[in-house]
Amino acid sequence: MTINTKVNDKSYEVDVEPRKLLSDFLREDLGLTGTHVGCEHGVCGACTIMIDGHAIRSCLMFAVQIDGSEVETIEGLQKKELGLELKEAFSKHHALQCGFCTAGILMSAVEFLYEENHPTEKETREMLSGHLCRCTGYEGIVSAIQEVAEKNNEGR
Structure with a gap:
């Protein structure tokens, strides 16, 4: 699926697999390795990022869910x-x-x-x-x- 998003004030139009976790997308596809993956169950909080101004656990979302959103990671x-x-x-x-x-x-x-x-x-x-x-x-x-x-x- 193609998504359009803004990450750390930079616009992206990228193809992502529908089941790819947002945390993996940030780390693997965008090279934003400051977002850490700990428990992969949303319990530890290490993968927390901001989406449209709200803190969320990126290991609990798919990358396709940020289509049209603004994302901020620790790098931003x-x-x-x-x-x-x-x-x-x-x-x-x-x-x-x-x-x-x-x-x-x-x-x-x-x-x-x-x-x-x-x-x-x-x-x-x-x-x-x-x-x-x-x-x-x-x-x-x-x-x-x-x-x-x-x-x-x-x-x-």
Whole structure:
């Protein structure tokens, strides 16, 4: 099937197999390997990307389902201000170790920070409940997201 989509602000018209997973399409066909594949059941959150502004698990969708949509992966997020702020805060708070889960967490954090003006620590932890990280214990991740939320709300 032929799909038309925009990924990280670049337009594509490509033929894809109807049963090809979106995560595989991004990694194999477009070379966007920042989207990690962990559990392949939507449980770990490592494959989280943004479709039309919403965080989704790319291992639970077929590539044909993004026809007509705008997709953002971690590679695109790194070029945006909020992505850079999160990257700096994650580094400052030692919020990553092996890094496998980080891309998915960052993508969910972006949607979360767009939706929540003043998130509480509890709300941040609830958002993170859909992501598995075996290295950090989440403390640094929560601190980093909270710092970016506070910084973005100064003067509002």
